Amino acid sequence: MITPVLQTGECSVWWADPRDQPIDVLTSVLSGTELKRASTYHRDQDRRRFLTACWLLRTTAAAQLGVPPAAVIVERRCPDCDKPHGKPYVRSVGIDLHVSVSHAGNRVAVALSTAGPLGVDVEEVPTGPVDGLAQCALSPAELAVLQALPEHEQNAAFARIWVCKEAVLKATGHGLRIPPDQVEVSGPQEEPALLGWPLDIHPSTVQIHPLAPGGGYAGVVAVLADDLPIIVSESDALDLHLIQLSAPVSMAA
Secondary structure (H helix, E strand, O other): OOOOOOOOOEEEEEEEOOOOOOHHHHHOOOOHHHHHHHOOOOOHHHHHHHHHHHHHHHHHHHHHHOOOHHHOEEEEEOOOOOOOOOEEEEEOOOOOOEEEEEEEOOEEEEEEEOOOOEEEEEEEOOOOOOHHHHHHHOOHHHHHHHHHOOHHHHHHHHHHHHHHHHHHHHHHOOHHHOOHHHOEEOOOOOOOOEEEOOOOOOHHHEEEEEOOOOOOEEEEEEEEOOOOOOEEEEEEHHHHHHOOOOOOHHHHO
16 A cells, blocks of 8 residues: 555554564664663563554654655654653654654554644553542542443543543643643543643644544544544554655655
8 A cells, every 4th residue: 555645634543563563673764762762671562662653653754754764853852851752753844744652552553644733642441440540630520420430331431531631631742741630521421522621722622533442442642733624544554564655765854
């Protein structure tokens, strides 16, 4: 397949399993900074998730920019320190490409759009009690909704609420510097939506779309796009070997 160039109002989400690709494939397109950071992970599964996320971001962004994955310039900016982590930014000419990355368990997600800043989040549904987490992360209204559900539904419901919160905070770049209980979202049995938060951005400008990460996971993507309708597509990274590049490396200058 040829990965189509994103059109106005489109958001593309790619999924990968960190167990699928050989390590040498993952590392072949990464920068020295990314490889150095990967070496700091002590657990193999954590290292594989990070490597897969970097590889998937580079490969999907490369298809949009028309350059080899290794030529994609990825910057990660942390507002609190000088270390190369935090929300990723892809430097490009002629296209305002917004990206976001998330990973949990055996799911890695990369979202791309030209519509506006975005945040993707995927989480494993907790298997243990969520009472303590819910008390810290949910608003009083959200907590009441959660506690009104049958006990066997509460873990999946909490995960659905949580990914909505994290996705919108990733979209703005604030992350968890804003307490999650100050970000109020719709209930787990409703269409995902931002209801209120302490930022000077009207909640209606944030669009949240549910994703299908597979059983045992919850996922959404949030896009700051004002009134522009967003169309979200989901694809599997196993198709990426069919991507054909269509432009010279000079486009990534």
